[in-house]
Each structure stands twice: as structure tokens, then as C-alpha cells.
Amino acid sequence: MSGAPVIDGLQCGRYDRELIERMRDGGLRAVTITASFWEDALETMDVLTGWNDLVREHPDVALIARSGADIDAAVATDRVAIVLGTQNSSLFNDRIGFIEHFWDMGVRIVQLTYNIQNAIGSSCYEPVDTGLSRFGREVVEEMNRVGMIVDLSHVGERTSLEAIEASERPVAINHANARAIYEHARNKGTEVLDALVAHGGVLGVCTYNNIAGDYAATLDGSAELVARHVELLGIDHVAYGSDLDPNSPADNIAWMRNGRWSRKVQHGASRPDIAPPPEAWIDNFDFHKFGEVRDRLVERGLLSAAEAEQVFFGNWKRMYDEGFAPAGATQQEETR
């Protein structure tokens, strides 16, 4: 299986040609990046400008994936397809009309909330989860219409459940684990995951050490984390989302955790009350490790080769093929 293409469901680094070459050399053919955590519409457009610049300057190694066909092109030409995603809905400036504008600009996945409550709903860290707000219902409906995947990775349980039920299309949880496998506020409870699966969604198993514990510390642990999720959710609903942040400046963690909303120290997913989990085995430097986890699953008989390919490519590919297209679009209409 060595050499089969990999899709990483979520990263949040800072990208340059050298990093994209390393990802390509490691076997990645699509990566969903984070274009904003807290940034509003204009700030996100400035970030997207940076992505347009990078891809325009380095078309021999990267392209923006506006459709599943673009990922096919990346695979065929040994390049990395960049899926433009966000980890917050702040880019919409609370305007339903901006969803289509950002789809036009290439954004294809938006996580409804980041670490705090917003106009759409509640985050996984809020003590009270209001569920999906009125605006949240409008947003889910509009994202379904234009072809933008709803992501629920940092979203609260009740908001997640209501978003899955409100959505007429499958949703993603591109970087989180099952609480039943590793207990953490950032991970998802059974009710949410049952609903995700029932509605055709996909969970990106995540070896970020704070939300995966010891599983993340070794190659075998990473493989077992995947295998346990497949047992729990079924092979069609498990993929991979590393949450890696390669090349990030030292203050990036503070930016992600605090944004501009608090002056007090915010811990994000880290838990100062317990011993810190060991460093993750999958790291920012060697992208071959994705394929090594996949191959280890097969070596150990935990998954068949076809099943492992689904986790590390096929399930995201299926979701992207369908989810990036406007509702009711034919092949020709897909790119508008």
C-alpha cells in the first residue's frame, strides 16, 4: 500500500513550498487547512489571498481543491490539493449571504464554532450548550445549499446533535475522537456519533496528544486508535484528521486558545490538572507517518487494505466529492 494517496482531514499550520513538498513526498494528496480561527470576513479574505498567492506561485506542487475532481487531478499529477477550511464561522460576519461569497472564493468546509459560543451555537467548552441557534439553522441550510461541508470538531454536544439533524447532507467532525474511547471535552459523545453515522457523516480520528492520550504516543497506539473507531462507527465513517500545525510561530497556540476574547490564560484542550500526555508519535516533520499508520493497520490484520485506504483516503474523498458541490448540481454545474 506504500505510495497510495493520503488525505489529512485537518491541519492548522503555516504553509510554504518546502512544507508542501514534504507533504507531497510523504504521500499526502489533499489536506484541509485552517484559514481562520477567529478572523472575520476581511481578515479571512487576507488569509485566502495568501493561499491564492502560494498556489499561483507553485502550481507544480499545489492546487486549491474546489471539487473532488481537483483532488483526482492532484493524485494524477503528484501534487497536494489544498482544501480551504476554517475552524470557526467568524468569517461570515453573521451574514447568511457571505456563505455563498466564501464558497465562491473557494472555502469548502466551515466548523460552526471554535472554543467559545457564537451566534450559531455553543462550543465544547461552554458550561451551557444552547444548541443550534436560529442563525445556526439558517447557516446549516445555506451551507447545504451552496456545497460547503459543516464541521463540528470543537462544537458542543447539543449544538452538534442539532446541526446533524438540521443538515440535509452528511457532516464532518474532522479532528476529534469518541469519548467512549478517550474521555475529553473536545471529544464526542455516543449520541452525537450515532447521529453522525446515521446521517452519513465522517469522523476524523485525531492523534493530537491532548485528546488521544497514550494512543497518540506510538505507531501502534495510533493504529489502535483508528481500529477502535472503526469498530465503534463502521468503516464508512472513520477517516483521519491530524490537527498538526507545522511551521507555526511560537505564539500560535496562544492565538488559537485566547484569540481576542480573553486576557486570562486559556488552556484549550490541555488539562493542567493532570499529567501531560506523552508527545504524539505523528508529528510536524515526517508526513510519511500517515501511510505508516495505514500500513500498520493492515500488517496487524486490524483492517484490510481496502478498509485502511478508506480511512486514509476514500472516506474523505467520498465526502468531498459530494459535499463540495452545490445541492442538486450535475457534474457540469459543480464549478459554477
Add this chain to the structure above:
Amino acid sequence: MSGAPVIDGLQCGRYDRELIERMRDGGLRAVTITASFWEDALETMDVLTGWNDLVREHPDVALIARSGADIDAAVATDRVAIVLGTQNSSLFNDRIGFIEHFWDMGVRIVQLTYNIQNAIGSSCYEPVDTGLSRFGREVVEEMNRVGMIVDLSHVGERTSLEAIEASERPVAINHANARAIYEHARNKGTEVLDALVAHGGVLGVCTYNNIAGDYAATLDGSAELVARHVELLGIDHVAYGSDLDPNSPADNIAWMRNGRWSRKVQHGASRPDIAPPPEAWIDNFDFHKFGEVRDRLVERGLLSAAEAEQVFFGNWKRMYDEGFAPAGATQQEETR
């Protein structure tokens, strides 16, 4: 020729279904509207939201023209294709990266300045015309690259000349006349029009009374205004741009003339020092009049039927077919 499709190169009204139906019934199959005069990026995106809403709610009468093929579709299905244009570059928030973002959102024509100097260059009313600025050169180059037509209707003479020379693609002057035919600061001098023609551009003859005088007051005068421009510039370089503003609220003129930049009374194109010209014969209410001017030209032998069709459809169509596509695009790549 009755019934042949018409393209109006520039309007600045407020549109609803009823107005679009009237335009359709009058024979218009494409209209370039004004999405902003002074509005910045976010404000223009709000305006574009309104256009997306209108077209989504009334797809049986209107569509957004992202390519020449969309205008072909409008002609084939008796609908009005809306070309999203602006009469200022304020939507870019002085960012070269926003040109591509607005192209993605459907904008296909941008006028470099409105009535005052800006970061790109000078307007036709400024006492000193700086010419195309450094940012202006970046903008023209980028608009050429993405497939966004440069318009020079309210732009100063020197800035216009330098923009034409800097542009590798034909430019438009979608609503102005030749000073040689009617003297006015808003109209274009001989040097600019010679350069326009030499570089393949198109002038939209304009029956806005303040910049056309008595020509605009009658059907025959309107026809003569067109014929004189064809004599002057050649049949390939003359089209029509009414500058009509149907359905506009009473304060729209003040908004256009003053924007937010001045508290003093600004006159725009009106000249309080002379007797006001008569009301224009072409008005906001009967869109059949475009076709009547075209047919009168033929009746009077001023133009052949084929030439009149070029003025009222073919020249804009040619410019839009070529100008809306990214540089070097094939047919398939046109819509990205």
C-alpha cells in the same frame, strides 16, 4: 431588427423582478449594473448578496453573467443577464488580492476611479491628474490576469491614457462620449479615444443629458449621437451605455455625487453655470427605446443593420466574451 437582443453597457438603478421583466420585454438581454460607487469590500459584498438573492429568487427572468456564454444563455432563454460592475475601485480595500476574490464572487467590470482621486489614479473632475499610480499599475495588471474589464468612464484623461497603455487587454469606457462631439469634463478627449481604439477598446455612447446635451433629447438626436461616434471611432469600437438609474430613491443622486467625502454640495456632471439640458428621450421607464434608436439608425441609413446590431449588442458581447475570461483561459477554464 425588432426583437434583436440589446446589451446596455451601464446602469445604476435598484432592481427588482418587475424592473427586470420590463427590461426583458424591452429587448435587453444583458445589463451592466453598478454594485458600488463608494462602498468598500464588505459593503460591496452586501450589495452582491442582494444580487445573488434576486437571481436565486427569480431564475426564470435573470442570471448573473460570469462569462460570454452566460449571455448566450440569456438570449436563448429570453432572460436578462446581469453583468456585475462597479463605478469605483473602492471594493478592493486597496488590496491586490481582493481583485481575484471579487472576480470569484462574479464581478467582471471595475471602473478605476469615480469622481475623486483614489489610490489608483485621478478622476475626470480633479484639477490635477496624477496619471496611473503604482498601485494603479498593479491593479490593471491583476485585472488583466483574472479577467476583469478595466473601465474608465469617470477617470481623468491622463490616468485613462496610462491605463489603456498599461493594459494588455482592451478596456471599456462604458458610459461617456467624445469631447469632440460634446464638450464636458466627463467626456473623453481625442488622445484617449485614439488610444482606446488602437488597443481594441469600446466606448459606450451615453444619452445621459448632462453629458450629451440636445442629442439626448430626441430619438433622432440619440441616433445621431451614435452615428457620429461610429464615424469618429469606427464601427468596432462603439456601443451603448445608458447610465439610466431606474427605481432609484430620491437621495441617490446626492449619494453618487457626494458619497461620504464631502459635506458641500457636489454637482457631479450637472453644470449650474449653464441652462440645464432637456430631459433625455431614453428614460427609466421604457426599455423598448434602445431598440428604437438602433432601428432608427438603420431606417435613416446612418448604419447598416449589421452595424447597428454591433453597437447595440455585438461590440459589448465581443468584449465580454474575451474580457471575462482569465488570461490564457480555454473554454473549459473560463468559469474556473
